[in-house]
Amino acid sequence: MEQWLEWARGPAFKFAFVLMVLGLIRHLVLTVAGIVQALYRAGDKKIPYKMVFHSTLLWLFPFKKLNNRPWYSIASVVFHVGLILTPIFLLPHIELWKRGLGISWPSIPHLLADILTLITIAAAIGLLAGRLGNRESRRISRAQDILLPVIIAIPFVTGFLAMHSVWDPTAYNAVMFIHVMGANVIFALIPFTKLGHIVLLPTTQLVSEVGWHFPAESGRDVTIALKKENVPI
Amino acid sequence: MRKYPYYVEPYEETERPRKFLEAFAAILKHSNYGFVLDTYTRTSTKCARCAGICQVFDQSGDPRDVPCYRSELLFRVYRRYFTLGGMVRSRLHNGFMLTDDYIDEMAEAVYRCTACRRCKFACPMGVDHGLMTHLARWILAEIGVVPKALVVATREQLQGKTGNTSAIPVVALKDTCEFLEEELIENYNLPAKFPMDVEGAEHVFFPAVSDYLLEPDTLMGNAAVMHLTGGSWTIGTGYYDGINYGLFYSDALLCRIVSKEAAELKRLKAKKILIGECGHASRSAKAFIPTFCGGKNAPPVINIMEYSHKALLDGRLKVKAGAISERVTYHDPCNIARSKWIINQPREILEAICKDFVDMVPSGQMNICCGGGGGTVSIDEIRAFRTGIGGRKKAEQLKATGAKYIVAPCANCKKQLREVCEDNGLHDMEVVGLHDLVLKALDLEAYGITPVDKTGKEGEE
Ligand code: HEM
Ligand code: SF4
Ligand code: SF4
Numbered sequence: 001m002e003q004w005l006e007w008a009r010g011p012a013f014k015f016a017f018v019l020m021v022l023g024l025i026r027h028l029v030l031t032v033a034g035i036v037q038a039l040y041r042a043g044d045k046k047i048p049y050k051m052v053f054h055s056t057l058l059w060l061f062p063f064k065k066l067n068n069r070p071w072y073s074i075a076s077v078v079f080h081v082g083l084i085l086t087p088i089f090l091l092p093h094i095e096l097w098k099r100g101l102g103i104s105w106p107s108i109p110h111l112l113a114d115i116l117t118l119i120t121i122a123a124a125i126g127l128l129a130g131r132l133g134n135r136e137s138r139r140i141s142r143a144q145d146i147l148l149p150v151i152i153a154i155p156f157v158t159g160f161l162a163m164h165s166v167w168d169p170t171a172y173n174a175v176m177f178i179h180v181m182g183a184n185v186i187f188a189l190i191p192f193t194k195l196g197h198i199v200l201l202p203t204t205q206l207v208s209e210v211g212w213h214f215p216a217e218s219g220r221d222v223t224i225a226l227k228k229e230n231v232p233i
Numbered sequence: 234m235r236k237y238p239y240y241v242e243p244y245e246e247t248e249r250p251r252k253f254l255e256a257f258a259a260i261l262k263h264s265n266y267g268f269v270l271d272t273y274t275r276t277s278t279k280c281a282r283c284a285g286i287c288q289v290f291d292q293s294g295d296p297r298d299v300p301c302y303r304s305e306l307l308f309r310v311y312r313r314y315f316t317l318g319g320m321v322r323s324r325l326h327n328g329f330m331l332t333d334d335y336i337d338e339m340a341e342a343v344y345r346c347t348a349c350r351r352c353k354f355a356c357p358m359g360v361d362h363g364l365m366t367h368l369a370r371w372i373l374a375e376i377g378v379v380p381k382a383l384v385v386a387t388r389e390q391l392q393g394k395t396g397n398t399s400a401i402p403v404v405a406l407k408d409t410c411e412f413l414e415e416e417l418i419e420n421y422n423l424p425a426k427f428p429m430d431v432e433g434a435e436h437v438f439f440p441a442v443s444d445y446l447l448e449p450d451t452l453m454g455n456a457a458v459m460h461l462t463g464g465s466w467t468i469g470t471g472y473y474d475g476i477n478y479g480l481f482y483s484d485a486l487l488c489r490i491v492s493k494e495a496a497e498l499k500r501l502k503a504k505k506i507l508i509g510e511c512g513h514a515s516r517s518a519k520a521f522i523p524t525f526c527g528g529k530n531a532p533p534v535i536n537i538m539e540y541s542h543k544a545l546l547d548g549r550l551k552v553k554a555g556a557i558s559e560r561v562t563y564h565d566p567c568n569i570a571r572s573k574w575i576i577n578q579p580r581e582i583l584e585a586i587c588k589d590f591v592d593m594v595p596s597g598q599m600n601i602c603c604g605g606g607g608g609t610v611s612i613d614e615i616r617a618f619r620t621g622i623g624g625r626k627k628a629e630q631l632k633a634t635g636a637k638y639i640v641a642p643c644a645n646c647k648k649q650l651r652e653v654c655e656d657n658g659l660h661d662m663e664v665v666g667l668h669d670l671v672l673k674a675l676d677l678e679a680y681g682i683t684p685v686d687k688t689g690k691e692g693e694e
Contacts, residue, residue, distance in 0.1 A: 027275065030268075030271065031268065031271070031272055033268075034267065034268025034269075034271060034272070035268065037268070038265040038268055041265060042265065042524070043523065043524035043525055043526075043527075043528055044520075044521075044523035044524040044528055044531075045528065045529075046523065046529075051573070055359075059357050059359065062357065065357070068282050068285065068286070068355050069280070069281070069282055069285070072280070073282075131279075131280070134281055136281035136284040136290075136296070136299050137279060137280055137281035137284075139296050139299070139302070140279045140281060140296075140299055140301050140302050140305065141279050142279065145278065145279045192318075194275065194276055194277065194278050196275045196276065197275075197276045197278070197358065200272060200275055200276050201276065201357075201358070203272065204272055204276055204358050204359030204360075205359045207268065207269055207272045207273075207359065208269070208353065208359045208360070208361040208364065210265070210269075211265060211266065211268075211269035211361065211364050212361075212364060212520065213265065213524065214264055214265055214484055214521075214524050214525075215263065215264060215265060216488075216524060216525055216528070217263070218260075218263050218264035218265070218484055218485075218488075219483070219484045219485030219486070219487065219488035219489070219525070220485065220488070221259075221262075221263035221264075222256075222259045222260050222263045222264065222375075222484070222485055223485050225259035225262065225263060226255065226256060226259050226375060228375075232388075232392060233384065233387060233388045233391060233392055233486070
C-alpha cells in the first residue's frame with residue numbers, strides 16, 4: 001500500500017497535474033485565438049467591452065444572480081468556495097509543496113479546514129439533489145453532470161476521514177490512496193469535461209458577444225461554397 | 234418526411250443529413266460560429282436555469298422547449314462531426330448519428346424558440362440560445378427546411394417586381410402617402426409631407442413596409458414629428474422596406490437585404506438610415522449594416538423613437554402633458570431592448586404625454602417576448618401555438634397592467650399582440666404604435682397651428 005500511495009503522490013500526481021495545466025492552457029489559447037480570429041474576420045469590430053466586462057464580473061461573483069434556482073445557486077457558491085480554498089490553504093498540502101518545490105504560503109487553521117470540508121461535501125450533495133430533484137435539469141443532464149459532484153466529493157470525504165479516525169497504518173494508507181487518486185482523476189478530467197470552465201468562464205460573455213459579429217463576406221462565401229450563386233430564393 | 238407545424242415549400246428531400254453537414258461545414262468555414270460552438274460545448278453545465286426564464290417553456294412545460302435541450306441538439310452534431318474528440322469517439326463505438334428524424338426534431342424546435350435572447354441572462358456559462366437558434370435555422374434553410382411564409386416575403390423583396398415584402402408597388406406607396414397627407418390636413422390641420430426621393434436629405438426612412446398597409450396612425454405620427462421638428466428626411470422609391478427576414482433564417486439573405494438599404498442611402502446621397510417603429514428592422518440595420526456594409530465607414534442607423542426623444546429633450550417636439558388620459562403600458566420589442574439600445578427613450582416620451590403610464594413586470598432589458606419573435610409571427614398556421622403558449626405569459630402580463638393602450642413600436646409585436654389579446658379574451662385593450670399617441674398629444678397651438686375643431690366628431694375613429 002505504501003508504495004501505491006507513493007506512486008499516486010509522485011508520478012500519477014505529476015502526470016495528472018501537468019495534463020490539467022497543459023489542457024487548460026490549450027483551452028485558453030484556442031479560445032483566445034478563436035476570439036481574435038473572429039474579430040479579425042468580423043465586418044464590424046466594435047464590441048461593447050464595458051458591458052461584456054460587467055456581465056463577466058457578474059457571473060464570476062454571482063451574488064446578484066442567486067435568485068434563479070436560489071438553493072441550487074447558493075449550494076454552488078458554497079461548493080466553489082470550499083472547493084477552491086480548502087485544498088490550497090490546507091497545512092498538509094502546503095507542506096507537500098514545500099517538500100517538493102520549496103514554495104509555501106500561509107495556511108488556514110485546522111478547525112476552519114474541517115468546517116470548509118464538511119460544508120463542501122454538504123454542498124456537493126446539495127448540487128446533486130438540486131440537479132436530480134429538478135425535472136428539467138435531470139432530463140438534460142449527461143453522465144458527467146451527475147458524476148462530477150460525486151467524484152469531486154471523494155477527496156473531501158477521504159481527506160476528512162483520514163484526519164479524524166484512528167486507523168491502523170494499512171487502512172490509513174488505503175484511504176489516503178483513494179484521496180490522492182480521487183484528486184488526480186479530477187485534475188485529469190478537467191480539460192476533457194465541463195470543468196474546463198475554470199479557465200473558460202471568464203471568456204464566455206465575450207465569446208457570446210463576438211459570436212454575433214459575422215465576417216462581411218460570410219453570406220456570399222457560404223452561398224458560393226454550396227454552389228447556390230445562381231439558385232433563385 | 235415528417236410534417237412540420239409550419240408550411241414548407243416542396244424541396245429535394247433526399248440525403249438530408251449529408252446536405253445538412255455540408256451546409257454546416259461551409260458555414261463553420263466561412264463564418265464565425267466555430268469558436269462559439271467550441272466554447273459552448275465545453276462549458277454548458279445543464280443546470281436548467283434557462284428553463285424558467287423562457288416564456289415558451291414556462292407555458293408548455295414541454296422538455297424540448299428547455300433552451301439548453303434545444304441548443305444541445307446542435308452541440309451534439311457539432312461535437313460528433315466537427316471536433317476531433319467526437320470523431321475519435323464515434324470510431325470507438327457506434328455513437329450518435331445525424332438522421333432525418335433528428336433533423337425534423339431540430340427543425341420543429343428552432344421555430345418554437347423566438348430567438349428573443351432572454352434566457353442568455355440566466356445562463357452562468359453565457360450561452361446565447363438566440364445565436365444557436367439563429368445558426369440552426371440558417372443550416373436548415375440551406376437544405377430547404379424553412380417556413381414558407383418567410384421565404385415568400387423575402388423572395389418578393391429580393392427578386393420580385395416590387396422589391397418589398399408586402400409587394401407594394403411605388404404607385405400604391407405614393408397614393409398611400411398622399412392619402413395620409415390629406416388625412417393629416419383634415420384631422421390635424423398639419424401640412425406634413427412624406428417627401429419622396431429628395432437627394433441630399435439627412436435621413437432615408439425605412440419603416441416595416443407593412444406599416445403602409447396597416448399602420449396609418451403610426452406613419453402620420455412619424456411624418457408629423459418630422460415636419461414639426463424641421464427634420465430632413467425622405468422615402469426612397471428605389472427601396473423603402475425595413476423588414477429583414479434574413480435575420481430569422483439566413484445570414485446570406487440578411488446581408489443582401491441590409492445592402493439594399495445602404496445602396497438606397499447612397500443613391501439618394503443621404504447621411505443616415507432612419508428606421509421606423511419596428512424592432513427587427515432596427516436591429517438588423519443597426520447591428521448588421523456595420524457588419525455587411527463597411528464596418529467603421531458604414532452609415533449611422535437610428536430609430537425614429539430615438540429621433541423623437543431627442544427632439545423632445547431639446548424642445549423641438551412640443552407635446553401636451555397628460556394628453557392621453559387612458560392607462561398606457563409599453564411593450565419592449567426584444568430586438569431593441571435586449572441590447573439596452575432603446576428602453577428609456579419611448580418611456581420618457583410616454584411619460585410626457587400620458588396621465589397614467591404603467592410598466593409591465595419585468596420590462597426593459599429583461600422583458601418577456603410577445604411570443605411572435607424571430608419571424609414566427611408571420612407564420613399564420615402556428616397562431617394557436619403563438620397565442621396559446623408563446624404569448625400566454627405576455628397576455629397575463631398585459632392583463633395585470635389593466636391598460637387601455639399597449640404601445641408596441643414594432644410591426645411584428647403589434648400583429649402578435651393583437652392576436653394574443655384576441656385569443657386570450659383581452660378585448661378592451663388596443664395595440665398601438667408610439668407615434669400614434671404622440672400624434673394625438675402634439676401641442677399644435679405651440680407651433681401656431683389651429684387644431685381642427687373636433688366637437689361633434691368622435692375623437693377616435
Ligand atoms: C476558478 C474559478 C471557478 C469559477 C469562477 C467557477 C464557476 C462556476 C460556475 C459559474 C458554474 C455554473 C453554475 C452552477 O452550476 O452552479 C460552475 C459549476 C461547476 N463547477 Fe465551477 N468554477 C470554478 C472552479 C471550479 C473548480 C476548481 C471545480 C472543481 C474541480 C469546479 C467544479 C464545478 C462543478 C462540478 C460544477 C457543476 C455543478 C453542478 O451543477 O453540478 N469549479 N462553476
Ligand atoms: S431565446 Fe427566448 S424563446 Fe428562445 S429559448 Fe431563449 S427565452 Fe426561450
Ligand atoms: S442556464 Fe446555461 S448551462 Fe444552464 S442549462 Fe441553460 S444553457 Fe445550459
